[in-house]
Amino acid sequence: MxxxxxxxxxxxxxxxxxxxxxxxxxxxxxxxxxxxxxxxxxxxxxxxxxxxxxxxxxxxxxxxxxxxxxxxxxxxxxxxxxxxxxxxxxxxxxxxxxxxxxxxxxxxxxxxxxxxxLGVAGPPPAPPASQARLRGALHSKARDRAAISHHYDLSNAFYRLLLDETMAYSCGYWVGEEPEFGPADAQRAKLELICRKLNLMPGARLLDIGCGWGSLTLHAAERHKAHVTAVTLAREQATHVREQVRARGLGDRVEVFCQDYRDIAGGGYDAVATVEMGEYVGDAEYPGFAATLHRMLRPQGRVLVQQMSRGATAPGGGAFIEAYIAPDMHMRPLGETVSFLETAGLEVRSTESMREHYVRTIEAWHHTLEERWDDVVGLVGVETARVWRLYLVGGALAFEERRMGVDQVLAERPATDGQDSRPPTPWNWYTGLDRL
Structure with missing residues (x-):
């Protein structure tokens, strides 16, 4: 049978x-x-x-x-x-x-x-090689340096492939709808907007904390004749900025330091900018960071904070982001950031949401990634390329669906007599940004 x-x-x-x-x-x-x-x-x-x-x-x-x-x-x-x-x-x-x-x-x-x-058994698989492995106390200087290095020291060659000619790795400002208005134009518009909000004049002293590959530093020094102190924790970034300073003949206007923001000495700056760096500071450390911004400014000096945000129920970056892209990052609601700045003694003068602009910025980076996929894989390997595909696609959707935001916050260190150094209205901030 x-x-x-x-x-x-x-x-x-x-x-x-x-x-x-x-x-x-x-x-x-x-x-x-x-x-x-x-x-x-x-x-x-x-x-x-x-x-x-x-x-x-x-x-x-x-x-x-x-x-x-x-x-x-x-x-x-x-x-x-x-x-x-x-x-x-x-x-x-x-x-x-x-x-x-x-x-x-x-x-x-x-x-x-x-x-x-289903034939599945055994111990947990080892994490992929691209996953961050940090040691030490949370937000110690050594651990923060390792966290920044994990993402930003991937290689300058990779970021040259991904980014536009400005090498700005932050939300652009899409003020033009013409087909020829592209990612580099959006970045130049953002850089100019920051300089105008800070009211930079020739000879003004600017501290750029978390300067990246120097896009704001170079724009402020070249276009506004500012004297800039640029600070980054990433060695690859510091190397790139120094090369650009030499190539553009800006050695008399720009100094570059590879150091932690907690080690910045001096003060009396006319302006301080920190563009998408505050997310890496940490929740418990942010009051100290805000105090540093206040301490670095002269009375009536201005600070521009461009920073990503999330809702109160999801303050971190998410499991994937924190494991593969930005270990230990902490994003908070905009209102909490404003409160920290005010508690540090700064007067918040303006906030501006740029959420929709980040959707277009990230989509431009993703388009470049796919267009240059073979080059990217040849440079960093298929696993890291897939990390970036998931990161960029997921990031654009998070901004599109309002699960994340990004804002510019302008604040001032008040003078003892309460006087403000700027006109009360921002009438000249936006004029001609689409024609830079």
């Missing part, structure tokens, strides 16, 4: 059932597993699980970090346009009110059993 063995349930169906149990609802995607099986809505984004190893990661790291690890290693992928896929996934998750996995011990045991039936 011949007996027929029941067919094994396809991997995709087992995975979908497992995910639905963890999320509290059906997956809003079509799932394709390593054995070729598929399940889920025919018109949904297709998530491809290429390897059992991806499932192993998710069992040990359920949620955003496990998914990111599987994606950057290529064990998991989204078929087609990643941005459209993620947008559809998040929209469906909101509509179905799916939550992040919160697995009880019983849930974990059931998941382990299902994984075993």
């Amino acid at each position: 011949t007996t027929t063995r029941p067919a094994r349930t396809a991997a995709a169906h087992r995975l979908a059932a497992l995910a639905a149990s963890a999320l509290g609802g059906p997956l809003p995607v079509r799932l394709r597993a390593w054995d070729g099986s598929e399940t889920g809505p025919a018109d949904g984004p297709v998530v491809v699980v290429r390897s059992r190893r991806a499932l192993c990661r998710l069992l040990w790291q359920p949620g955003e970090l496990g998914l990111a690890q599987a994606y950057v290693t290529g064990e998991l992928d989204v078929e087609g346009d990643l941005a459209e896929g993620l947008r559809a996934i998040w929209a469906a998750a909101r509509e179905q009110q799916l939550g992040a996995p919160r697995l009880s011990l019983a849930d974990r045991l059931r998941a382990a059993g299902a994984a075993a039936r």
Whole structure:
């Protein structure tokens, strides 16, 4: 007598059932597993699980970090346009009110059993090589230097591939709608806006904290004849800025220091700028950072803080960002930043949201990444290239969907007599920015 063995349930169906149990609802995607099986809505984004190893990661790291690890290693992928896929996934998750996995011990045991039936077992896989590995006390000087180096010392050659000619790695200001108005124009408009808000005059002393590759430093020195002290923790950045200072003959106007902001000496500056650096300071350390901004200024001196923000319920950068892009970063609501600055003795004169501008800025970087994909992979490897693809796509969507913001905050150190050094209205800030 011949007996027929029941067919094994396809991997995709087992995975979908497992995910639905963890999320509290059906997956809003079509799932394709390593054995070729598929399940889920025919018109949904297709998530491809290429390897059992991806499932192993998710069992040990359920949620955003496990998914990111599987994606950057290529064990998991989204078929087609990643941005459209993620947008559809998040929209469906909101509509179905799916939550992040919160697995009880019983849930974990059931998941382990299902994984075993799929041939997945064993210890947690090692984190991908591109994941940050920091040691030491949170926001100690040594750890902060390592955190900055992880992201910004990737290589100047990489950032030259990704960024435009200004080498500005922060939100641009898209004041022109003409087709020929591009990323470099948006960055020059942003740099000029900052200089105007700071009311830079020839000979003014500017302190640029977190100067990056020197875009603001060089613009202020060349266009406004300011004397600039540029500070960065990243050695690659300091090397680039010094090279540009020599090439442009600005040695008499620009000094470059590779140091922690806590080690900056002196003071009496007419203006201080810190562009998307405050996110790295840390929550407990921000009052001290705000006090440093106040201490560096002369009375009636101005400070411009351009900084990313998140809601009170999600103050960090997220598991992926903090593991792969900006370890230890902390973003807070705009109102908390304003409060810190005011508590330090600064008078906040203006705030301006630039959230929509960051969507366009990041999309421009992503377009360049895809256009130069082979060059990027040749320079930093496919894993790091996939990290950046996920980072840029996810970042643009976060700003698009108001889960993140970015703002310029202008403040002044009050004079003892209460006088303000600027006209009360910003009538000249925006004139002609589209024609730089």
